[in-house]
Amino acid sequence: MFLTIQQLNKxxxxxxxxxxxILKDINLSVNEGEFISILGPSGCGKSTLLxxxxxxxxxxxxxxxVEGTPIxxxxxxxxxxxxxxxxxxxxxxxxxxxxxxxxxxxxxxAEEKATNYLKMVQLSNYLDHYPHEISGGMQQRVAIARAxxxxxRLLLMDEPFGxxxxxxxxxxxTQLENIWRDTKKTILFVTHSIxxxxxxxxxxxxxxxxxxxxxxxxxxxxxxxxxxxxEKMFELEEEIMTYLxxxxxxxxxxEN
Amino acid sequence: MNPLLKRILFFVILIGFWSFGSAVNLxxxxxxxxxxxxxxxxxxxxTDMTLIYDLIASFRRLAIGLSIxxxxxxxxxxxxxxxxxxxxxIGAMLLALQSVPSIVWLPLAIMxxxxxxxxxxxxxxxxxxxxxxxxxxxxxxxxxxxFIKAARTMGSSGFDLFLRVIFPASIPHVVTGTxxxxxxxxxxxxxxxxxxxxxxxxxxLRYASDFGDMSLVIGVMIIIGVIGAIVDQLIFQRIEKNVxxxxxxx
Numbered sequence: 001m002f003l004t005i006q007q008l009n010k011x012x013x014x015x016x017x018x019x020x021x022i023l024k025d026i027n028l029s030v031n032e033g034e035f036i037s038i039l040g041p042s043g044c045g046k047s048t049l050l051x052x053x054x055x056x057x058x059x060x061x062x063x064x065x066v067e068g069t070p071i072x073x074x075x076x077x078x079x080x081x082x083x084x085x086x087x088x089x090x091x092x093x094x095x096x097x098x099x100x101x102x103x104x105x106x107x108x109x110a111e112e113k114a115t116n117y118l119k120m121v122q123l124s125n126y127l128d129h130y131p132h133e134i135s136g137g138m139q140q141r142v143a144i145a146r147a148x149x150x151x152x153r154l155l156l157m158d159e160p161f162g163x164x165x166x167x168x169x170x171x172x173x174t175q176l177e178n179i180w181r182d183t184k185k186t187i188l189f190v191t192h193s194i195x196x197x198x199x200x201x202x203x204x205x206x207x208x209x210x211x212x213x214x215x216x217x218x219x220x221x222x223x224x225x226x227x228x229x230x231e232k233m234f235e236l237e238e239e240i241m242t243y244l245x246x247x248x249x250x251x252x253x254x255e256n
Numbered sequence: 257m258n259p260l261l262k263r264i265l266f267f268v269i270l271i272g273f274w275s276f277g278s279a280v281n282l283x284x285x286x287x288x289x290x291x292x293x294x295x296x297x298x299x300x301x302x303t304d305m306t307l308i309y310d311l312i313a314s315f316r317r318l319a320i321g322l323s324i325x326x327x328x329x330x331x332x333x334x335x336x337x338x339x340x341x342x343x344x345x346i347g348a349m350l351l352a353l354q355s356v357p358s359i360v361w362l363p364l365a366i367m368x369x370x371x372x373x374x375x376x377x378x379x380x381x382x383x384x385x386x387x388x389x390x391x392x393x394x395x396x397x398x399x400x401x402x403f404i405k406a407a408r409t410m411g412s413s414g415f416d417l418f419l420r421v422i423f424p425a426s427i428p429h430v431v432t433g434t435x436x437x438x439x440x441x442x443x444x445x446x447x448x449x450x451x452x453x454x455x456x457x458x459x460x461l462r463y464a465s466d467f468g469d470m471s472l473v474i475g476v477m478i479i480i481g482v483i484g485a486i487v488d489q490l491i492f493q494r495i496e497k498n499v500x501x502x503x504x505x506x
Contacts, residue, residue, distance in 0.1 A: 054409055076411045086406035089503045090424045100410035102420070132504050150410060 002032040002186055003053075003154060008062030010048055021211035022048050026062070028205065028214065032153075035180055035187045037197035038205045039240070041247055045212030046190045050158050053188065054080045066154065076100065079147030080156045083163055085139035087131040093118065093142050094127040100150035117145040120179060137168035141175070148183065157189045161196070173199055177224070194240050198233050199226050206240060208247045210254070215243050289471035298475040306460065307479070313455040314445060317373060321380025322441045326434060329385045333392025333433075347393065350386050358382040358440070359447040366452070376448035376456075383444030384437035391436065395429025396422055428499050435492035442484055 008026035013019045022045040030036055038046045051057040053064060055074040064071045066078070087096050094114050101110035118124050121141035131139055140160060147155060161169040177200060180187055191197050197204045198220060206216040218240065222232045271291055277283060278290030285293070301307035332350070336343040358379050365375040399422050407421045449458025457476055464472035 056405055056408060074408045074411070074413075078409065080406070080409040082402060082406065084402060086400075086402045088403065088421065088424070090427065099407075099412075099420070103411070103416075130502060132502055146410070156409075 002034075002067060003030040003188075004028070004063075004065050005053075006063045006065075008049075008052070008064065009060045010045065010052065010057075011060045023052075023059075024211040024213050026212070026214060028217075030186060030188070032186055033184050034203060035201045036189065036203045036205060037201040038188060038190045038207060039194065039197045039244075040192065040207030040212070041209055041244060041251065042192060043251075044207040044209040044247075046207055047158050049212070050080075050156050050188060050190050053154075054078055054156050056080075076150045077152055078154045078156055079150060079152035081140070081143050081147050081158065081160045083159045085131070085136070085143040087139055087142055087146075089131050091130075092127065093123065093129050093131070093134070096131070096142055097146045097149050099146060113149055114145070117149045118142070120148070120182070121145045121175060135168075137164050137172065140164065140172065144176070144179070148179070148185070153186060155185045155187045157187065159190055159192070162191075169196075176200065194237050194244070195233075198222075198236050198240075204240065206243050208243075209251060215247070216240075286468070287470065289474060293471040294474045294478070297469065297472040298478075301460075301472065301475065306455075307457075307476075310455050310457045310460050310476075311479075314449065314457045317377050317380060317449075317456065318441060318445050321377045321445065322384050322438060324377075325381045325384030325437055325441060326388055328381070329388025329433065329437060330392050330430075332385070332389040334396065336389065337393040337396035343393070350389055354386040354390065357447075358444045359451070362448060362451055371452055373453075376445065376452050379444045379448040380441045384441040387440055388433040388437040391429045391433025392426070395426030395433070398429070399425040425503075428496070428503050428505060431492070431496050431499050435488065435496065438487060438492065439484070442487075446480055 005026055005028040008023055009021070010023040011019050011021050026049060038049065040046045048057060052059050053071065055071055055078065058072070071078075087093075088099065091099065094111065097114035097117055098110045101113060115124065115127065118127060121144055123138060123141055123145070126134055126138065131142070134142075144160070161172055164172065173196070179185075189197070189200060201220055204216075204218045204220060205214055206218065207213065208215045218236070220236065222229050222236070226233055275291050278285060278288070278292075298307070332346065336347040336350070361382055362375065362379055365378045369375040369378060403421055403425050404417065407417055412420060445456075446458045446461075449456040450462050451458075453459060454463070457480060461473055461476045464470075464476065
């Protein structure tokens with residue numbers, strides 16, 4: 001097994017000392033090369049889960065292993081793309097992608113690598129632009145190239161297309177699918193969009209809220225490209241909706 | 257109307273009124289000389305090189321004092337941004353020190369260093385250091401947590417993280433700090449020179465005053481103001497705007 005998560009719990013305590021459970025009994029196994037979506041309503045702890053896997057947040061209990069090695073801090077084996085591009089404004093597009101490559105290898109190698117990954121996201125004409133000079137969708141593609149440039153085993157994506165408009169998002173879905181097919185990376189993709197998860201992933205982990213638990217682990221068997229099988233996509237969407245509806249009802253009931 | 261044109265017109269009217277008032281003796285020429293006599297003393301000062309030497313001397317002190325102020329200020333700023341204890345102690349003291357005009361240190365500085373250039377440079381350093389330190393502190397504390405998270409997932413931490421992310425991310429505040437440090441140091445320099453020895457613009461101002469040469473007094477005041485405005489508007493505000501645009505702050 002490539003990535004295993006066992007008995008993971010995460011609790012936060014607020015200023016009054018009140019302990020709230022964010023994640024409860026999370027168990028998950030991921031095969032190498034799989035594209036997995038983590039789907040759930042806001043507040044289900046899906047982003048926290050991703051942040052724990054990245055090593056940015058620590059778990060209260062439980063174990064996470066990548067190829068048998070336990071994770072405790074961030075590492076170059078796990079690349080992360082956030083909802084905002086988080087590009088460094090003082091560096092050009094190319095220098096941003098070179099950022100994780102600084103410590104290893106020569107500058108020429110790093111430049112060549114960065115240029116290649118920018119070609120992969122079709123931005124080779126924007127090497128010397130600065131982040132404020134390009135659009136939000138382009139910035140997010142640079143962020144993807146930057147995460148890929150350090151050649152991670154696992155690519156973690158936290159609602160990467162959430163802030164983009166519909167057309168841009170659709171185009172980036174196709175690009176991401178191609179990148180995944182060409183690089184054979186294992187991808188964990190956090191989203192709250194059912195359609196997005198069905199369109200992209202091999203498996204969908206549906207999460208419930210308060211506390212965050214895994215409700216269902218659904219294999220998507222529809223053949224790619226998925227757009228050609230609109231009917232099957234729609235059926236699966238209905239199925240996932242029944243899981244999530246219960247969750248949404250629960251949230252509404254709690255709030256009233 | 258074009259703002260530049262407005263500005264020029266305003267100054268033409270102002271100087272026109274000044275000439276008119278002097279010409280019809282609205283005030284005494286001895287107390288408030290006419291624009292023509294001010295220009296004459298400026299031209300005389302420049303042709304016999306005294307004002308040029310003053311400018312060179314003043315700028316030399318400013319360059320030394322401001323450079324030291326920026327270095328010490330940055331060091332203190334980084335320290336109080338990174339250490340909570342330092343912030344609670346040194347940080348609190350800086351706020352108090354910043355509200356003391358640096359010129360009030362001159363009596364002590366003259367006792368310590370003598371009535372010479374060192375005392376003036378000391379005042380200039382004090383003028384710029386605190387404001388630089390406080391701006392560096394704000395800059396470092398306001399670095400977006402997202403930048404830090406992103407850098408950590410790319411294997412950066414510790415000093416590497418500071419050098420490659422935290423410091424460059426706070427450049428907008430470094431620029432603002434430098435601009436304010438320059439403004440404070442420039443004022444401190446003039447005050448210091450006024451009360452100590454020459455050569456220097458402030459010293460010439462007092463020298464002219466001692467000899468009742470009010471046209472030279474006004475001439476030097478104009479030089480001080482024009483230099484201040486040029487450096488602030490043409491240099492620092494431009495850099496500040498460019499940096500803010502690139503850092504996505506405007």
